[in-house]
Amino acid sequence: MQALLAMWSEKFVGYPDGSDLPAHHDHCLGCGPENPHGHRLRAVRHGDGVQAWHTFDNRHVGAPGIAHGGAVATVVDDLYGFLLFLEGGPAVTRQLAVDYLAPVLIGTTYRLDAQVARREGRKLFVTAGATAPDGRPVITSTAVFVKVSVEHFAQGISPDVPGD
Numbered sequence: 001m002q003a004l005l006a007m008w009s010e011k012f013v014g015y016p017d018g019s020d021l022p023a024h025h026d027h028c029l030g031c032g033p034e035n036p037h038g039h040r041l042r043a044v045r046h047g048d049g050v051q052a053w054h055t056f057d058n059r060h061v062g063a064p065g066i067a068h069g070g071a072v073a074t075v076v077d078d079l080y081g082f083l084l085f086l087e088g089g090p091a092v093t094r095q096l097a098v099d100y101l102a103p104v105l106i107g108t109t110y111r112l113d114a115q116v117a118r119r120e121g122r123k124l125f126v127t128a129g130a131t132a133p134d135g136r137p138v139i140t141s142t143a144v145f146v147k148v149s150v151e152h153f154a155q156g157i158s159p160d161v162p163g164d
């Protein structure tokens with residue numbers, strides 16, 4: 001637990017505009033480089049928000065040729081998680097909504113953007129979207145994140161689960 005806390009506190013530092021943001025951790029489904037099932041999402045700071053380019057592959061297919069809606073939601077949720085590095089501390093998803101405006105195609109690279117729309121007490125109201133190469137919006141999203149202490153994550157740490 002102490003090693004995890006130390007590793008995370010090192011990640012909540014200032015990030016200049018345009019800089020790469022770190023993975024949440026190596027096995028994160030959204031961005032972890034060591035998760036064989038994961039999306040390996042990479043994001044950069046873009047002004048006061050975050051931006052990513054992402055291509056879904058056949059591990060995340062729903063209908064043939066189309067990304068599974070749950071996989072899309074995973075990536076959006078994780079993209080919001082990168083905003084936390086700009087906020088300076090952890091938070092967790094309390095509510096997530098995704099509007100699927102058009103199919104997200106396997107093998108097509110989409111631009112994703114997320115930002116904090118509003119802060120209210122411990123809540124962050126966030127918004128995101130994904131844009132196709134021709135400029136069409138394919139999804140929009142809103143979510144509510146709630147700030148937590150790093151001790152919140154101790155609930156999930158088990159010596160029997162790989163990756164902990």
Ligand SMILES: CCCCCCCCCCCC(=O)SCCNC(=O)CCNC(=O)[C@H](O)C(C)(C)COP(=O)(O)OP(=O)(O)OC[C@H]1O[C@@H](n2cnc3c(N)ncnc32)[C@H](O)[C@@H]1OP(=O)(O)O
Pocket residue numbers: 008011024025030077078080081082084090091092093094095121122123144146148
């Ligand atoms: C290094 C990386 C580290 C960070 C690592 C981050 C990794 C990012 C990965 C992507 C993100 C994830 O997958 S996160 C994992 C998925 N999410 C989770 O596991 C969270 C599970 N839920 C919880 O643990 C809990 O519900 C909490 C901690 C979120 C909150 O519990 P609580 O303290 O009891 O509070 P609760 O009653 O639930 O409500 C909290 C506040 O939200 C408000 N609220 C609730 N629903 C809504 C709603 N739909 N719209 C508006 N507001 C709402 C309530 O009114 C309240 O406001 P007020 O009374 O305060 O005004």
